[in-house]
Amino acid sequence: MSWLPTVIKACYFLAALLFILGLKRMSSPRTARGGIVWAGYGMLLAVLATFFLPDMHNRGLIIAAVLVGVSAAWWTGKRVAMTAMPQMVALYNGMGGGAAAAIGAVELIGYARSSGLLHAVPDTSPLQPEAWAVNGLPPALSPTELALGVLGALIGAVSFSGSLVAFAKLQGWMDKRFVFPGQRAVNLLLLAAAVVAGVLLATSHASPALIAAFFALALLFGLMMTLPIGGADMPVVISLYNAFTGLAVSFEGFVLGNEAMIIAGMVVGAAGTLLTQLMAKAMNRSIGNVLFGGFGAAGGEAQAIEGAQKPVDASDAAVMMAYAERVVIVPGYGLAVAQAQHKVWEFAQLLIKRGVKVKFAIHPVAGRMPGHMNVLLAEAGVPYDLIADMDDINPEFPATDVALVIGANDVVNPLAKTDPASPIYGMPILDVSAAKHVIVIKRGKGTGFAGIENALFYADNTRMLYGDGQAAVGELVAALKEIDA
Known part of the structure; x- marks a missing residue:
């Protein structure tokens, strides 16, 4: 069968095309699932062809x-x-x-x-x-x-x-x-x-x-x-x-x-x-x-953070967002840990029904791997056109009435812009602090995964809603439904 090596090489070539086309389709959330399937078929074809090597x-x-x-x-x-x-x-x-x-x-x-x-x-x-x-x-x-x-x-x-x-x-x-x-x-x-x-x-x-x-x-x-x-x-x-x-x-x-x-x-x-x-x-x-570089070793004495964290209850937070014109939701790893993505989307849908303009803001390194937050939101059914990247959403924060931060820490820390001694100084962040009001859902008062204190939590326009992410968002959903009742 002198033709067999040629057929095998042709299969390899087709598999390579499927790999490349699959990777191309993975560049968009709308076609990513199909891209994975295409690449999978390419790998299956390559494996099967290998079994026929003489x-x-x-x-x-x-x-x-x-x-x-x-x-x-x-x-x-x-x-x-x-x-x-x-x-x-x-x-x-x-x-x-x-x-x-x-x-x-x-x-x-x-x-x-x-x-x-x-x-x-x-x-x-x-x-x-x-x-x-x-x-x-x-x-x-x-x-x-x-x-x-x-x-x-x-x-x-x-x-x-x-x-x-x-x-x-x-x-x-x-x-x-x-x-x-x-x-x-x-x-x-x-x-x-x-x-x-x-x-x-x-x-x-x-x-x-x-x-x-x-x-x-x-x-x-x-x-x-x-x-x-x-x-x-x-x-x-x-x-x-x-x-x-x-x-x-x-x-x-x-x-x-x-x-x-x-x-x-x-x-x-x-x-x-x-x-x-x-x-x-x-x-x-x-x-x-x-x-x-030894991330975490500051280049000098860090700036002292003034003020105190100011708590808010779920009912007051729900009222703030229910009567807002624009709300931006910022998910972080805490949302993933709490498995709160479905509750967050339910809350966002209730706001949208009230005429509130809702968007989700994603930092490139939010979570523990590239695209982690995008996958979570896609799993919950959040439409792709409501998800904005950092560069696109940052100019909109000054016109945002309420920014809701769920489990994000370092990617919204304003010290990245203001404190040269901070280990994250110079890192591009989501400009959440520029919003008129900020609500942060967080388990407690501890630091984030990088071990850095967050100045956003002490800002005058920030209120802290303490608790498990899913439970806290569930309370927001319940409070919003009471408003609509």
């Missing part, structure tokens, strides 16, 4: 592994709460990086075997078994393939261990930040040692000890690089490791000669890189500062 062996084992993986992903995907979606994304992204590193490990072990540093025993790997069948040795890798294989293994290993740490931080299993004196120097030495080991692997005969040391250093560097990063930077870190995983997969795809892996990896890598840059820009910080 030199593919161990199909039974591969099918069993795929079934186990799909079943586990289906079960966890159905059960995971929306609040846990960021850590699930971090975990799955880490698995992709680990898979790329595993492919690199197989190739390097095969390279060591061909160099005579490992016993030449027949290998049962499904990657290139037919070429190995003559003498039990893998085919020789070109210098370019070897270099890309090592680079992909390095990036994949860093993404794997780093993503696991990000998962642990988001899951609450690990402190937000772990720092110690000389940490940057230690991390730099780890990276340098991993790079040196990689160069030796790519330029000389690989030995089992050198391979093991290379992966141990890469995994340790990924872990140590992520430990000092605080929770407020997790959206950027998740995006960065997503880009790492894509690049690692693409490099290993080149080594295997698999076009689908090359294209899919490059698409993911490019998208992750662009998203990382956008997220860092939204925080007014460079990627290097996110990774090595």
Whole structure:
């Protein structure tokens, strides 16, 4: 069947088109669901086509592994709460990086075997078994393939261990930040040692000890690089490791000669890189500062916040918004924790029926991952035309009668504009403080995820509605219905 390789390559090409078109459709909330489906069909086509490779062996084992993986992903995907979606994304992204590193490990072990540093025993790997069948040795890798294989293994290993740490931080299993004196120097030495080991692997005969040391250093560097990063930077870190995983997969795809892996990896890598840059820009910080800047260490003595937090009850807050002309609702991670998105939309609908103009304001880094708040609001059925990005909504705050903040903290903190000593100084924020009145729903008087006091809560035009997000919004709904009765 001389035509089979051509058909397989055509399937890979079609899968790549589906990946790209799917990603394009994900750029809009209206078409995002369809984009995910298109990309899913592309991945299914690529996987099925791979099973027909002429030199593919161990199909039974591969099918069993795929079934186990799909079943586990289906079960966890159905059960995971929306609040846990960021850590699930971090975990799955880490698995992709680990898979790329595993492919690199197989190739390097095969390279060591061909160099005579490992016993030449027949290998049962499904990657290139037919070429190995003559003498039990893998085919020789070109210098370019070897270099890309090592680079992909390095990036994949860093993404794997780093993503696991990000998962642990988001899951609450690990402190937000772990720092110690000389940490940057230690991390730099780890990276340098991993790079040196990689160069030796790519330029000389690989030995089992050198391979093991290379992966141990890469995994340790990924872990140590992520430990000092605080929770407020997790959206950027998740995006960065997503880009790492894509690049690692693409490099290993080149080594295997698999076009689908090359294209899919490059698409993911490019998208992750662009998203990382956008997220860092939204925080007014460079990627290097996110990774090595020690977020949370102020550059001087912070400004003293004067005044006191002024509470308000739900009935008074409901009256303020019931007779307002414009209301802007600002959701944050607290809304996700309380699962209050459905109640918020119910409250917004009651306001709209009264003729109040309602909008939702989304900060680019609100929540724990890119697009977190958009997903929550879409889940509740909020129309896309009521959701505004930061740049679009900020000019409207001075004309807003009431801004309702639910669980957001750092992204509405005016210290980002007024206090050069604040760790978030220079970070673009939602100009909630410019509204005529501000109502903040918050569990208590504590600081946000970044551990920074919020001057907005002490402003003269701000009132605090303390309580669980869903319960507090439920009280607003009840109070508004009493007004309408």
